[in-house]
Amino acid sequence: MKFEHTSGSFTLPGESGQEKLTLELAEKWGADVIRDSDGTKLSDEILDAGYDIYSTLCIIRDHNEWAKQHPDCLQQSFLSTDPVIAAEGPLTVRPMAGFFAEQFRINDRPEAMRYWQVWDRTADKPLPAGAWQWDASAGTVTVAAPVPFHAYTVSFLAWRLWEEINMYNHVTNHWTSEHLLPVDPRTAEAQDYLYNWLQAWCESHPQTNVVRFTSMFYNFVWIWGSDDRNRNLFTDWGSYDFTVSEKALDDFAAAYGYALTAEDFINKGSLQVTHMPPTAHKRDYMEFTQQFVAGFGKKLVDLVHRYGKRAYVFYDDSWVGVEPYGPHFREFGFDGIIKCVFSGYEARMCAGVDAPVHELRLHPYLFPVGLGGAPTFAPGGNPTRDAAAYWSHVRRALLRAKIDRIGLGGYLHLLNDFPDFVDYIAAISDEFRAIKALHTRGPVATLPLTVAVLHSWGGLRPWTLSGHFHETYMHTLIHINEALSGLPVHVKFISFDDVKNGVPADVDVIINAGRAGTAWSGGDAWRDERLVASLNRWVYNGGVLLGIEEPSAVGGCGDTFRMARVLGVDEDMGARVCHGRWAVEEQPVDGLIPDGATLETHEHLYLTDGDTRVLAAVDGSPAIAAHTFGKGRGVYMAGFAYSPVNARMLLNLLLWAKGLPLDSDLLPDDPHTEAAWFPADRTLVVINNSEEPRTTRIKTPDGEVTVSLDALETKIMPLR
Numbered sequence: 001m002k003f004e005h006t007s008g009s010f011t012l013p014g015e016s017g018q019e020k021l022t023l024e025l026a027e028k029w030g031a032d033v034i035r036d037s038d039g040t041k042l043s044d045e046i047l048d049a050g051y052d053i054y055s056t057l058c059i060i061r062d063h064n065e066w067a068k069q070h071p072d073c074l075q076q077s078f079l080s081t082d083p084v085i086a087a088e089g090p091l092t093v094r095p096m097a098g099f100f101a102e103q104f105r106i107n108d109r110p111e112a113m114r115y116w117q118v119w120d121r122t123a124d125k126p127l128p129a130g131a132w133q134w135d136a137s138a139g140t141v142t143v144a145a146p147v148p149f150h151a152y153t154v155s156f157l158a159w160r161l162w163e164e165i166n167m168y169n170h171v172t173n174h175w176t177s178e179h180l181l182p183v184d185p186r187t188a189e190a191q192d193y194l195y196n197w198l199q200a201w202c203e204s205h206p207q208t209n210v211v212r213f214t215s216m217f218y219n220f221v222w223i224w225g226s227d228d229r230n231r232n233l234f235t236d237w238g239s240y241d242f243t244v245s246e247k248a249l250d251d252f253a254a255a256y257g258y259a260l261t262a263e264d265f266i267n268k269g270s271l272q273v274t275h276m277p278p279t280a281h282k283r284d285y286m287e288f289t290q291q292f293v294a295g296f297g298k299k300l301v302d303l304v305h306r307y308g309k310r311a312y313v314f315y316d317d318s319w320v321g322v323e324p325y326g327p328h329f330r331e332f333g334f335d336g337i338i339k340c341v342f343s344g345y346e347a348r349m350c351a352g353v354d355a356p357v358h359e360l361r362l363h364p365y366l367f368p369v370g371l372g373g374a375p376t377f378a379p380g381g382n383p384t385r386d387a388a389a390y391w392s393h394v395r396r397a398l399l400r401a402k403i404d405r406i407g408l409g410g411y412l413h414l415l416n417d418f419p420d421f422v423d424y425i426a427a428i429s430d431e432f433r434a435i436k437a438l439h440t441r442g443p444v445a446t447l448p449l450t451v452a453v454l455h456s457w458g459g460l461r462p463w464t465l466s467g468h469f470h471e472t473y474m475h476t477l478i479h480i481n482e483a484l485s486g487l488p489v490h491v492k493f494i495s496f497d498d499v500k501n502g503v504p505a506d507v508d509v510i511i512n513a514g515r516a517g518t519a520w521s522g523g524d525a526w527r528d529e530r531l532v533a534s535l536n537r538w539v540y541n542g543g544v545l546l547g548i549e550e551p552s553a554v555g556g557c558g559d560t561f562r563m564a565r566v567l568g569v570d571e572d573m574g575a576r577v578c579h580g581r582w583a584v585e586e587q588p589v590d591g592l593i594p595d596g597a598t599l600e601t602h603e604h605l606y607l608t609d610g611d612t613r614v615l616a617a618v619d620g621s622p623a624i625a626a627h628t629f630g631k632g633r634g635v636y637m638a639g640f641a642y643s644p645v646n647a648r649m650l651l652n653l654l655l656w657a658k659g660l661p662l663d664s665d666l667l668p669d670d671p672h673t674e675a676a677w678f679p680a681d682r683t684l685v686v687i688n689n690s691e692e693p694r695t696t697r698i699k700t701p702d703g704e705v706t707v708s709l710d711a712l713e714t715k716i717m718p719l720r
Helices: 019-028 064-069 164-172 188-204 246-256 262-269 280-306 344-351 383-398 412-417 419-441 476-484 523-527 529-540 644-657
Strands: 010-013 033-035 052-057 076-080 091-093 104-106 117-120 132-135 140-143 151-160 210-218 221-224 232-236 310-319 336-340 358-361 405-407 450-454 490-494 509-514 544-549 569-571 605-607 613-618 621-629 632-637 673-678 683-688 694-700 703-709 714-718
Touching (some): 010 419, 019 412, 076 221, 091 151, 151 262, 164 221, 188 280, 246 280, 336 344, 344 358, 344 476, 383 419, 412 419, 419 673, 476 509, 529 544, 544 644, 683 694, 703 714
Parallel strands (some): 010 033, 033 052, 450 509, 509 544, 544 632
Antiparallel strands (some): 076 151, 104 151, 132 140, 221 232, 569 605, 613 621, 621 632, 683 714
């Protein structure tokens, strides 16, 4: 469907030297805002062209002259060596072995050495300070009398010498400018400098309407190695590792009454990865950091406002401590939030934040190489194909939640060789504005079903795991989130603490999904008898618990899945090899599993009793099963991978479990298609998620309609 050309709600990346192209695309794409990007500037001709101007600021970088004069104000991180096994005699370890020397430098100031630790990992205990020595000239730690053939590690503080996004762009996009140092605003000296710098910047940029903070102060953790064969040692988009410093640790101890150690961050070498349940110490440190980031961040936002400018924040890069769903986010006073998106769940992350304006930065960025390392706007790249693939995911979410703006980032000159991409963005920008207009005139209809996703982070980290889809695809829950992002149901996220004393009254279905021991499945949270009893009671009284992969899994409690007696399925970890098994006999539900859906299972699953109904099996093992418990029902899926058809299978399962019809109004009969109904306009939107033409029938309040769609097409159909 070709949409009427409209304008507004689009942010265009401009570029000095490309004035003609910038202004032509502003017209073609209907832009009302022009922005700069990392590595680009806007000329006077662009600034004076009558558009609103976004200026990109990363407040903690691009201050090299000052940072070199104040090296104690650089940002830091705890690092730890790989385990080294001692032989006979003293053991010598080089702490920086394996780390990228251009990114880190050891901090061996006396204040920092207080937080260094050497661990006997075999015995699982730290060594007393007198048992090891640091030789600064040699760059080595020596353990004089190690236990022979025990493994040892050295945990230490290190300065960060290269802000990681700048580092990435140097390596990937071939930047050759000076390496930018990251400034830590923890000290009063650094805060005064950054505040005064921003004040001078505001005075010298009168044409800027919006200051787009590239988040605030602390980047997600990204630790690089010295060897090209293993450059990316560790990445976690939700980590607080890069917020640490001696002052932060000292201030934390003063505020909380106990001291953190290096091990609270290093965690036996696993680090405090977001995918694992957080410790009490981690939760305290996150709250401590959020208070600081919000406190100083508010001062900067207030300063921007005093100059008559708006302040937006980027929900990526240095967002750690900002926590848009956290208790302190409103304290900043941001006027808008911007999220880069590859997927539907990322669009929902942005849409749900309590902020006046929600803006998506679409992919692919106008860079020669994408985040995955493949060419985009370069020989061998196909950015139009990439953009269509991303849009097909994002569009599903846009039908369910209102987004105010979209845009792009990067280097505009790259588009000279990709006219088909220019035309494609013109088409989807008009499509976006048409969808936004429907939301503006009234909410989209949803089915009478509220689904709550239950995991360790709950409402603090909804819709996400830690990173983009291509970085967390191996986790089942991210596939569930992606499916839910476009389904016509109400979705919320709750933590284990939220349900210990009773499930919220509006919840119809709870989903708990993930591998055993993860933050998503829950790990040791399931040892709490109050949690188990609360959910047992809730299902017994009519709720539905959908467990996927290894839900409620925790060892040492009899059943592997603590909710096994509700779900009707459990997993044998080796203790039941001599026990008999109930036969797995399929009893399918007509229409539940659409043609083209894929099923998953894994080994060692067994039925808890003869009342479990196996709805689908793979190689004799249950893939989907259901179990009646009181007035409610437990449902188990052995695995789930997102696809448009599998999303419909998930919706069917939710409806069936709650006793709702699978052919409810507004559900297309072709699972490759989806529909959204906007009652205020009596308008039906139908999308084709397939790369092939599809024809689908849909029951609407005005009767059944048949819709034919081209590949990946969107049709907006007023039914008046």
